[in-house]
Amino acid sequence: MAHAGSCFAHVDTLSDEEGCGDLVTPVRAPSKRPSCSTEKTVQKKARVVRLLGCSSTRENTNPVEKGNAYGLKKKDMVARTRAIVQSKCRCSKGKRQGKNCFLPFRESSRFSLLIDHLRKLARMDKLEIDKEVWSCLRSAYNGSKLQRLTLLDMPVCQNSFKRLLRLGSGRFLRLIDSIRKGDDDCPMDMRFVKKRFPDKLHSQKRQIVHDFLHHLYETLAEPMPEGTGASKRPRTVKKRDDKNLIATTQLIEKALPPGSFYEYLAMLRRAHPTMTFSYKLFCSVQFLAF
Numbered sequence: 001m002a003h004a005g006s007c008f009a010h011v012d013t014l015s016d017e018e019g020c021g022d023l024v025t026p027v028r029a030p031s032k033r034p035s036c037s038t039e040k041t042v043q044k045k046a047r048v049v050r051l052l053g054c055s056s057t058r059e060n061t062n063p064v065e066k067g068n069a070y071g072l073k074k075k076d077m078v079a080r081t082r083a084i085v086q087s088k089c090r091c092s093k094g095k096r097q098g099k100n101c102f103l104p105f106r107e108s109s110r111f112s113l114l115i116d117h118l119r120k121l122a123r124m125d126k127l128e129i130d131k132e133v134w135s136c137l138r139s140a141y142n143g144s145k146l147q148r149l150t151l152l153d154m155p156v157c158q159n160s161f162k163r164l165l166r167l168g169s170g171r172f173l174r175l176i177d178s179i180r181k182g183d184d185d186c187p188m189d190m191r192f193v194k195k196r197f198p199d200k201l202h203s204q205k206r207q208i209v210h211d212f213l214h215h216l217y218e219t220l221a222e223p224m225p226e227g228t229g230a231s232k233r234p235r236t237v238k239k240r241d242d243k244n245l246i247a248t249t250q251l252i253e254k255a256l257p258p259g260s261f262y263e264y265l266a267m268l269r270r271a272h273p274t275m276t277f278s279y280k281l282f283c284s285v286q287f288l289a290f
Contacts, residue, residue: 077122078115084163085111091157101160113152114164121165126192133165134175134186141179205277209285212268221254 089101105114121129140149149161156164162172171189178187256264265282 077118081115081118081164082111085114089157089160089163091159101156104154105164110152110154117152118165126189127186130171130175130189131186133167134178137175138179141176146176202281205275205281206285208272208275209268209277209282212271213264213285216256216264216267217254221256224253224255 085102085105087102091101105111140146149156149158151161151164162169174187261283265277265279268277
């Protein structure tokens with residue numbers, strides 16, 4: 001025991017009679033500098049309020065209606081248009097000469113005309129809006145390029161024209177291509193065209209694929225090997241049903257022989273050489289069939 005006591009150091013501790021006194025928990029002084037995330041959040045909210053000219057609370061925001069690109073409520077349309085007009089157009093002339101195509105529309109009279117024009121477009125259908133924009137682009141085309149693009153008798157660049165009229169870049173390029181080709185009418189936006197009747201050829205192909213897969217399942221599919229697990233110890237004390245009873249009450253799962261969807265698609269194409277079947281159509285039908 002003497003050797004064991006020499007391995008420990010002598011430490012003075014408080015006894016139960018002496019007590020521990022009042023324990024004081026150290027309190028960290030609050031930082032005078034706000035956190036970085038709080039500063040960024042406040043700056044972002046202030047920027048939104050400054051651009052849109054409205055409160056950033058959830059109760060004062062108006063939901064945007066779906067369907068039409070101009071289908072905004074009155075306050076939302078004015079606020080969003082004002083935010084666009086107060087920004088920079090970022091065109092080549094603006095970078096070289098310091099001009100801004102949005103500057104004329106900041107005047108109250110011209111801004112009200114712009115809002116009236118957008119409300120007029122909001123009452124139109126999508127196809128009518130495209131025709132209106134297409135006619136405006138056609139009047140500015142001189143045979144090789146857009147010479148002088150105007151909006152409400154004011155020259156604007158392509159970027160400002162698209163932003164003010166809520167026009168996407170892809171749709172804008174398609175309208176320009178139709179004008180260059182010399183088309184007599186505006187190309188229709190197929191995303192907004194309702195198909196009254198389904199494609200008969202497409203429905204016929206789907207039926208052929210469905211019949212082929214059903215015939216393939218009936219002729220080549222084999223039942224899955226049963227894993228009885230007779231050597232395993234039963235985990236329940238309930239009596240198992242008879243195999244004959246299970247076979248009559250439950251459906252036997254079948255599976256096709258090993259192969260890929262591309263191989264089955266090749267078999268379908270060989271069976272119908274006069275028709276073309278895509279891999280996307282084949283996969284969509286087989287997922288619905290089985």
